[in-house]
Amino acid sequence: MTTTERTWPDPAIAADLAALRARGPLVHCLTNLVVTNFTANVLLAAGASPAMVVAVEEVGEFVPVADALLINVGTVTAADAEAQRAAATAAAAAGTPWVLDPVAVGGLSFRTRLALDLLDSAPAVIRGNGSEILGLGGAAGGGRGVDSTSGSDEALPVAQDLAKRTGAVVAVSGATDYVTDGEEVVAVPGGHVWLTKVTGAGCALGALMAAFLPFAASPLQAAVDASAVFAVAAERAAAETRGPGTFATALLDHLSLLDT
Amino acid sequence: MTTTERTWPDPAIAADLAALRARGPLVHCLTNLVVTNFTANVLLAAGASPAMVVAVEEVGEFVPVADALLINVGTVTAADAEAQRAAATAAAAAGTPWVLDPVAVGGLSFRTRLALDLLDSAPAVIRGNGSEILGLGGAAGGGRGVDSTSGSDEALPVAQDLAKRTGAVVAVSGATDYVTDGEEVVAVPGGHVWLTKVTGAGCALGALMAAFLPFAASPLQAAVDASAVFAVAAERAAAETRGPGTFATALLDHLSLLDT
Amino acid sequence: MTTTERTWPDPAIAADLAALRARGPLVHCLTNLVVTNFTANVLLAAGASPAMVVAVEEVGEFVPVADALLINVGTVTAADAEAQRAAATAAAAAGTPWVLDPVAVGGLSFRTRLALDLLDSAPAVIRGNGSEILGLGGAAGGGRGVDSTSGSDEALPVAQDLAKRTGAVVAVSGATDYVTDGEEVVAVPGGHVWLTKVTGAGCALGALMAAFLPFAASPLQAAVDASAVFAVAAERAAAETRGPGTFATALLDHLSLLDT
Numbered sequence: 001m002t003t004t005e006r007t008w009p010d011p012a013i014a015a016d017l018a019a020l021r022a023r024g025p026l027v028h029c030l031t032n033l034v035v036t037n038f039t040a041n042v043l044l045a046a047g048a049s050p051a052m053v054v055a056v057e058e059v060g061e062f063v064p065v066a067d068a069l070l071i072n073v074g075t076v077t078a079a080d081a082e083a084q085r086a087a088a089t090a091a092a093a094a095g096t097p098w099v100l101d102p103v104a105v106g107g108l109s110f111r112t113r114l115a116l117d118l119l120d121s122a123p124a125v126i127r128g129n130g131s132e133i134l135g136l137g138g139a140a141g142g143g144r145g146v147d148s149t150s151g152s153d154e155a156l157p158v159a160q161d162l163a164k165r166t167g168a169v170v171a172v173s174g175a176t177d178y179v180t181d182g183e184e185v186v187a188v189p190g191g192h193v194w195l196t197k198v199t200g201a202g203c204a205l206g207a208l209m210a211a212f213l214p215f216a217a218s219p220l221q222a223a224v225d226a227s228a229v230f231a232v233a234a235e236r237a238a239a240e241t242r243g244p245g246t247f248a249t250a251l252l253d254h255l256s257l258l259d260t
Numbered sequence: 261m262t263t264t265e266r267t268w269p270d271p272a273i274a275a276d277l278a279a280l281r282a283r284g285p286l287v288h289c290l291t292n293l294v295v296t297n298f299t300a301n302v303l304l305a306a307g308a309s310p311a312m313v314v315a316v317e318e319v320g321e322f323v324p325v326a327d328a329l330l331i332n333v334g335t336v337t338a339a340d341a342e343a344q345r346a347a348a349t350a351a352a353a354a355g356t357p358w359v360l361d362p363v364a365v366g367g368l369s370f371r372t373r374l375a376l377d378l379l380d381s382a383p384a385v386i387r388g389n390g391s392e393i394l395g396l397g398g399a400a401g402g403g404r405g406v407d408s409t410s411g412s413d414e415a416l417p418v419a420q421d422l423a424k425r426t427g428a429v430v431a432v433s434g435a436t437d438y439v440t441d442g443e444e445v446v447a448v449p450g451g452h453v454w455l456t457k458v459t460g461a462g463c464a465l466g467a468l469m470a471a472f473l474p475f476a477a478s479p480l481q482a483a484v485d486a487s488a489v490f491a492v493a494a495e496r497a498a499a500e501t502r503g504p505g506t507f508a509t510a511l512l513d514h515l516s517l518l519d520t
Numbered sequence: 521m522t523t524t525e526r527t528w529p530d531p532a533i534a535a536d537l538a539a540l541r542a543r544g545p546l547v548h549c550l551t552n553l554v555v556t557n558f559t560a561n562v563l564l565a566a567g568a569s570p571a572m573v574v575a576v577e578e579v580g581e582f583v584p585v586a587d588a589l590l591i592n593v594g595t596v597t598a599a600d601a602e603a604q605r606a607a608a609t610a611a612a613a614a615g616t617p618w619v620l621d622p623v624a625v626g627g628l629s630f631r632t633r634l635a636l637d638l639l640d641s642a643p644a645v646i647r648g649n650g651s652e653i654l655g656l657g658g659a660a661g662g663g664r665g666v667d668s669t670s671g672s673d674e675a676l677p678v679a680q681d682l683a684k685r686t687g688a689v690v691a692v693s694g695a696t697d698y699v700t701d702g703e704e705v706v707a708v709p710g711g712h713v714w715l716t717k718v719t720g721a722g723c724a725l726g727a728l729m730a731a732f733l734p735f736a737a738s739p740l741q742a743a744v745d746a747s748a749v750f751a752v753a754a755e756r757a758a759a760e761t762r763g764p765g766t767f768a769t770a771l772l773d774h775l776s777l778l779d780t
Binding site: 292293294295297298334335336337338339340364367368369370371407456457458459460501502503504505506508509 | 571572775
């Protein structure tokens with residue numbers, strides 16, 4: 001196992017962001033109803049083109065057109081779950097790379113079963129906080145609700161094991177973000193604690209990983225790209241604001257202002 | 261009947277806010293799809309931990325874990341109503357204290373019937389605008405849509421009666437907020453008219469009442485705490501902004517900046 | 521065919537905005553889950569009263585009470601579609617004027633069929649980007665996702681034809697907005713490219729058209745009113761901000777600050 005650290009500025013990350021902005025990837029999001037708006041705005045600010053197409057009648061037609069897919073189980077209902085299964089299946093069939101965000105998995109059996117099923121459709125990346133990765137990995141996560149009670153470092157061994165078993169890159173968000181393909185571990189420090197005071201910051205980060213997937217050198221690199229870009233935008237936003245309201249607004253600005 | 265007035269700064273309210281921040285209560289929200297994001301951000305800014313778990317398959321498992329519950333019928337569908345009934349029942353069984361927000365009740369028969377059913381599960385607090393409290397109380401509320409056409413003072417007698425009949429504390433939002441347990445009436449003046457120009461301000465206030473419930477001295481005190489905290493944050497936000505966009509953003513900042 | 525250009529300031533537009541603010545029209549919105557919050561805040565900032573009542577059990581009761589209706593198919597599910605059909609039917613029966621926003625129609629068969637059915641209920645205005653109008657008009661729109669790949673000028677001939685066939689005013693959003701009743705064409709230039717970087721800007725514009733419908737001289741005038749008001753608020757917001765986050769916030773402020 002090698003561990004490296006990556007932060008902005010970094011030529012490879014900047015090149016991927018420049019490519020994202022030039023290409024404007026169509027990112028199909030099946031995400032939770034709390035964060036749809038912020039997720040779409042994060043994707044737009046970064047240069048991607050979000051599309052929330054959620055009906056089971058439509059996902060099979062849309063997934064093959066999209067450049068990447070995000071599935072987030074945060075507020076999943078039975079109808080949503082059906083659409084998410086259909087979307088994951090369509091993604092596997094069409095080769096659309098996709099990200100799984102297992103919000104609060106481990107603590108709730110309905111969504112935990114769903115998330116385990118979705119793993120069969122081979123997500124390129126799994127992104128969660130420490131508790132969620134522990135939950136999905138089968139370990140005893142101390143999670144309550146959707147906020148993490150386990151640090152990202154505690155979850156790292158489980159993340160590596162999960163990556164090896166599923167073939168997905170696993171990203172664990174926390175004070176330091178870790179991204180691993182089971183062998184290599186990349187640490188992305190930085191960001192800001194106010195990211196935990198803005199709902200959907202982690203969810204939007206998962207969507208941003210999807211946006212980088214179509215053209216980064218690897219899913220590992222895509223997850224690192226998104227983490228580093230999000231972290232530096234958060235740092236710049238925090239440096240000039242005083243609380244979570246103005247911080248979230250400034251974060252969108254800085255995502256769009258990053259000079260590649 | 262005694263009527264008192266409470267505003268920030270107030271030692272008891274500050275102590276409750278300090279406790280809320282220290283404890284970070286997990287507030288389970290079944291709320292309407294217009295305000296999920298803002299509600300979550302208000303709770304986070306104040307120091308609580310929001311969780312929107314909405315599927316009927318999940319609410320029974322989650323309600324007992326949560327520290328408090330909010331049920332808001334603003335955009336309720338038949339599927340949502342089923343989950344809300346299950347959540348309220350689970351809350352009554354588990355002893356999870358909860359807040360009912362009867363958005364537009366009185367004007368629409370489907371949700372009015374639902375709200376009346378939910379009363380059987382003994383909410384700790386009912387929060388609405390004047391028209392909604394009149395509607396729920398069975399009086400002829402002049403409500404059209406979700407904005408109030410009846411002042412909070414007009415609804416006060418109905419609020420007191422509703423409190424006595426249900427055992428819930430009833431909070432009536434308006435230019436002055438009134439909170440009553442049927443006997444005592446507490447007036448919380450302040451706030452700002454721009455709160456009526458930001459969608460979901462009242463809904464978020466209901467969620468904030470839920471956040472205070474687990475450890476305030478009483479449901480009456482929890483409703484007063486939330487009203488006073490929200491009012492002063494709104495005043496400070498309005499004092500430095502010029503319109504509803506920057507106001508809503510600054511409101512989140514000031515909720516997090518309040519010095520206890 | 522006559523083509524004229526309209527921009528703010530304009531006495532007729534200002535008079536309609538003053539009337540909107542004085543009357544506070546109740547705008548019933550069945551819109552997509554990405555943009556509910558922003559749409560409601562745009563309506564509130566402009567002076568209207570938004571109400572998102574979405575259940576099939578409730579729309580028939582609410583549509584006749586509302587002053588105008590918006591139907592946006594952006595994230596439509598089968599359940600939503602049923603409610604939208606019921607709402608459109610109720611609007612036609614009650615004479616409630618309404619706006620159809622055919623998000624991503626043309627590219628997805630489920631919603632395309634829905635949108636075509638909804639046309640039977642005689643919307644007063646159809647608002648979309650170039651691709652969507654081309655899609656709805658039956659022409660080969662180059663649309664992918666929800667962002668337009670066809671300019672508003674390219675779609676103008678199809679818009680005029682669609683207006684003639686349906687009797688609706690058709691508004692095509694783009695760098696210049698075009699509004700036509702099939703004969704007259706009004707161009708509304710202005711706005712700002714950042715409107716394409718804020719999710720739901722176009723959707724909110726459709727809602728604003730609905731808000732003007734009840735008392736503008738004609739549906740054409742209502743669509744022009746909303747386009748011109750939105751454009752000037754966007755210009756003023758862009759002039760003082762640096763990115764899409766602060767821009768969206770300032771846009772709400774300027775909608776409320778416009779001096780009639």
